[in-house]
Amino acid sequence: xxxxxxxxxxLTDTIFDQLQDAIIKGQLPQGSKISEPGLAKQYQVSRGTxxxxxxxxxxKQLVVRSPNIGASVVTLSLKELIDIxxxxxxxxxxxxxxxxxxxxxDEIADLRRLLDEHEKSIQLDDGLSYYQHEGEFDFHYRILxxxxxxxxxxxLDGGLYQLIRMYRYQFSSDSSRPWQALKEHRRIVDAIExxxxxxxxxxxxxxxxxxxxxxxxxxxxxxxxxxxx
Amino acid sequence: xxxxxxxxxxLTDTIFDQLQDAIIKGQLPQGSKISEPGLAKQYQVSRGTxxxxxxxxxxKQLVVRSPNIGASVVTLSLKELIDIxxxxxxxxxxxxxxxxxxxxxDEIADLRRLLDEHEKSIQLDDGLSYYQHEGEFDFHYRILxxxxxxxxxxxLDGGLYQLIRMYRYQFSSDSSRPWQALKEHRRIVDAIExxxxxxxxxxxxxxxxxxxxxxxxxxxxxxxxxxxx
DNA sequence: TAAAAATATATTGTCGACACTTTTTGCTTG
DNA sequence: CAAGCAAAAAGTGTCGACAATATATTTTTA
Numbered sequence: 001x002x003x004x005x006x007x008x009x010x011l012t013d014t015i016f017d018q019l020q021d022a023i024i025k026g027q028l029p030q031g032s033k034i035s036e037p038g039l040a041k042q043y044q045v046s047r048g049t050x051x052x053x054x055x056x057x058x059x060k061q062l063v064v065r066s067p068n069i070g071a072s073v074v075t076l077s078l079k080e081l082i083d084i085x086x087x088x089x090x091x092x093x094x095x096x097x098x099x100x101x102x103x104x105x106d107e108i109a110d111l112r113r114l115l116d117e118h119e120k121s122i123q124l125d126d127g128l129s130y131y132q133h134e135g136e137f138d139f140h141y142r143i144l145x146x147x148x149x150x151x152x153x154x155x156l157d158g159g160l161y162q163l164i165r166m167y168r169y170q171f172s173s174d175s176s177r178p179w180q181a182l183k184e185h186r187r188i189v190d191a192i193e194x195x196x197x198x199x200x201x202x203x204x205x206x207x208x209x210x211x212x213x214x215x216x217x218x219x220x221x222x223x224x225x226x227x228x229x
Numbered sequence: 230x231x232x233x234x235x236x237x238x239x240l241t242d243t244i245f246d247q248l249q250d251a252i253i254k255g256q257l258p259q260g261s262k263i264s265e266p267g268l269a270k271q272y273q274v275s276r277g278t279x280x281x282x283x284x285x286x287x288x289k290q291l292v293v294r295s296p297n298i299g300a301s302v303v304t305l306s307l308k309e310l311i312d313i314x315x316x317x318x319x320x321x322x323x324x325x326x327x328x329x330x331x332x333x334x335d336e337i338a339d340l341r342r343l344l345d346e347h348e349k350s351i352q353l354d355d356g357l358s359y360y361q362h363e364g365e366f367d368f369h370y371r372i373l374x375x376x377x378x379x380x381x382x383x384x385l386d387g388g389l390y391q392l393i394r395m396y397r398y399q400f401s402s403d404s405s406r407p408w409q410a411l412k413e414h415r416r417i418v419d420a421i422e423x424x425x426x427x428x429x430x431x432x433x434x435x436x437x438x439x440x441x442x443x444x445x446x447x448x449x450x451x452x453x454x455x456x457x458x
Numbered sequence: 459t460a461a462a463a464a465t466a467t468a469t470t471g472t473c474g475a476c477a478c479t480t481t482t483t484g485c486t487t488g
Numbered sequence: 489c490a491a492g493c494a495a496a497a498a499g500t501g502t503c504g505a506c507a508a509t510a511t512a513t514t515t516t517t518a
Contacts (some may be wrong), residue, residue, distance in 0.1 A: 296470090
């Protein structure tokens with residue numbers, strides 16, 4: 001999925017997309033220092049252009065910059081990831097409740113079709129595919145749009161979702177239980193279709209909550225390991 | 230209040246702060262097109278430097294840029310402002326509940342002192358002062374920090390708060406009922422002190438909700454005016 | 459006269475170069 | 489040999505210039 005809908009002709013856009021991909025996939029390791037002249041030569045662009053791309057990556061929370069020191073790829077601790085999921089929980093629930101009020105019938109029907117496709121995709125390659133993750137994002141994006149609150153999409157797309165993507169690419173050990181998730185998605189759509197805002201919000205909150213709790217379990221394991229050492 | 234804690238020696242930082250101020254105060258009118266060469270000459274910096282500052286302003290949602298067309302100062306409709314308040318409601322309540330669990334006793338005592346100062350400030354110049362608005366932000370900032378969720382501060386500080394500031398500077402007709410707000414703030418601190426997360430979250434939600442509802446009333450008036458024409 | 463094409467102007471996108479800061483390297487000294 | 493200082497290397501901050509694109513103006517034509 002493209003992070004932006006506009007045609008990506010400008011050089012800065014291209015370099016930005018490439019770098020975003022490289023960071024999310026871990027080709028640029030977390031915390032690694034970014035040398036502007038180095039990367040500029042590597043990607044065959046001027047340093048100014050790369051600088052602009054770095055600004056946008058900073059905007060998307062994928063790099064951090066310190067004055068006179070330079071840029072580094074972001075490091076994402078489990079604690080921070082959990083923090084993000086807390087936010088996603090609050091905003092996702094809110095957006096879902098709004099979507100139950102504001103989505104058109106056509107949009108809801110489309111959402112159903114998306115879940116059917118999702119189901120097929122799960123049947124085909126059981127579990128761990130790339131497309132499922134992106135499909136999951138697609139589902140949430142549509143609800144965000146259906147909420148008719150443009151700012152909530154700005155917030156979640158402007159940094160938070162990219163970090164979650166990065167985590168999933170680099171650490172997603174579990175197969176994210178696709179069947180369970182699908183079932184939850186269907187229930188959410190049911191609630192939206194019935195225009196039950198409160199229920200829709202609640203279900204979405206729980207859906208994200210379970211995802212968060214899985215990560216928290218992972219964190220506990222990690223802490224136990226650290227204590228053991 | 231400085232938007233960033235780091236020493237603002239770099240030229241880009243300076244120009245960024247100045248432009249942010251100009252936009253929030255309305256000296257650069259909403260929707261007005263930004264001429265890069267013009268502004269660069271006006272502020273005595275190179276175009277590249279100004280460009281970097283514009284990138285950061287875009288990050289803070291204060292300017293919008295279209296490829297090959299240029300940058301404009303953001304336009305904030307009442308609808309969008311209400312959208313922002315919905316987000317603030319969800320995240321503020323969440324953060325406040327977390328703060329009730331995570332704030333230290335010292336932090337809570339400091340918060341109380343802040344409210345006492347706030348009260349004095351209200352008594353001095355009754356109502357409409359600049360410092361009260363910023364004091365209000367200060368209060369919310371501290372709770373955000375107390376939540377120990379760094380991302381929620383990133384989200385609200387990265388765009389949303391600046392837009393609210395802009396609105397208040399340019400349209401804040403009502404004096405924001407300082408006494409009422411202070412009372413609500415005190416109740417919130419009470420709940421935090423008692424470590425009652427649920428209540429603290431609820432009170433914060435209501436506090437922001439009332440602010441939102443005042444804006445919604447304003448919106449209704451505006452719509453009536455439009456119908457009348 | 460009005461619409462469309464072509465030119466001219468202004469603005470944004472991209473680049474390479476220089477100045478200043480930080481980090482590394484190498485040398486001196488106790 | 490270690491610690492501290494000095495010089496060099498690398499890197500970031502800033503700038504002005506050229507190329508590509510968009511906007512405004514003028515000219516042409518129906």
